[in-house]
Amino acid sequence: MSTNQASRLESPPPVVSIVIPAFNRVEPLRLTLTSAVAAIRQLGEPAEILLIDDGSEPPLATTLAGTIDAKHVRILRQPNRGSIVARQTGLKAALGTYVLFLDSDDLIAPEKLRAHVAQLRATGADISYDDVGAATTASDQPVKVLRELPVVSTVEELVLRVQPLPHGPVYRREYLQRALQQPVIPPLRECDAAGDVWLYYNLSIHPAKLVKIAGPFSLIGVHEEGRYSQHWEKLGFAALGIMEAFMRNCPINAATEAARTLVGECAFNSWRRLPRGFVPAYNRRLLAIWRAAPHPERMQLGGPLFRLLAAVFGRVGAGRLLRLRNASYASIRTLDDAVLKRLS
The missing domain is CATH 3.90.550.10 (Spore Coat Polysaccharide Biosynthesis Protein SpsA; Chain A)
Structure with missing residues (x-):
């Protein structure tokens, strides 16, 4: 010793x-x-x-x-x-x-x-x-x-x-x-x-x-x-896999409803922040997580403009409109096509 x-x-x-x-x-x-x-x-x-x-x-x-x-x-x-x-x-x-x-x-x-x-x-x-x-x-x-x-x-x-x-x-x-x-x-x-x-x-x-x-x-x-x-795409794909695993494995009951709601909120808000032109499948997977989550009115999905647009176009429609203001993926990408394909 x-x-x-x-x-x-x-x-x-x-x-x-x-x-x-x-x-x-x-x-x-x-x-x-x-x-x-x-x-x-x-x-x-x-x-x-x-x-x-x-x-x-x-x-x-x-x-x-x-x-x-x-x-x-x-x-x-x-x-x-x-x-x-x-x-x-x-x-x-x-x-x-x-x-x-x-x-x-x-x-x-x-x-x-x-x-x-x-x-x-x-x-x-x-x-x-x-x-x-x-x-x-x-x-x-x-x-x-x-x-x-x-x-x-x-x-x-x-x-x-x-x-x-x-x-x-x-x-x-x-x-x-x-x-x-x-x-x-x-x-x-x-x-x-x-x-x-x-x-x-x-x-x-x-x-x-x-x-x-x-x-x-x-x-x-x-x-x-x-x-x-410094390679936000790697972090993003790892986080996406964690969200999907959570929604697959989490028991569906009253005790987990608040957490499942917030995971859906995280997925929707992450989708809203994505740059224009980012991997289409990634966009679809985030929205699938949101759709699988409970949707109470108290979800924090956006500010007054989002709520106004959502009343007319729905939440996803409002998100699509506001995403037009986001930066293009080409302007902020950190990975080449080969690495991105492996992550996808």
Whole structure:
């Protein structure tokens, strides 16, 4: 047994487990780890970082040697299976009362853990979430608030309508383990580009007590290495597959009606935002999801102009008219025809 392993056995259990799946991208990861360690130090209580090495070559234990805080970081290595499975690996190994998921290029404010833990304890909530701030990795400029999230009372509103940054929520570990024990959407590799969407959709049918924390503690950083969001088509096709799997697998009953309604709303609004000339089959699949969902009057499908047009032309007709204002796909595409065909 190593000295670090022995000290962990003698230490009190962590209050928070930070789970970070990672594959090869080392430079942004260093900043993420620095950010997480700073938040742990401000928390002032035991915490752990579970770094899930998803088959990196060379291994992260080698590339990060001498640069990580061994007191806080445990590296768990697995064959490359994608970020969704890596998160699940981390969740199974987590010992903390609360869990925060970070991607390997995410940043959090130093005050984040302290603020979230205090409110989770005070309220007994299952999920806490906060606002979004901007930070750069090249300077110590103050955090700029980018988005103030609304206060909502149900988990489906939070994860399907508000959709906080993936590293925004902090979860009670028992809630996550219960909700993901038999996920309605299995951890499919083709969903990996939208791993946060996979998590949110699976949580949407599991009621939770929420608490909103005011403050931009979830940060958007700037770095030069690629993100999935730089190829929005990949993210879009992965999210589409998740929506379709949810509608296929979700039990149809009163308990899931609100979540199914909001999935339909997400599909319709995603269809409305698509660029002109984008893959026709993608358009049809989004509308099929919307048509399969419940259609209460309270669906948020557009503003006053949309509602006026919908009264005359119907919701789809109104959407088609307003989509004429969208940019053309040719002006914003990031993938060539061969890659797009494989995704389709």
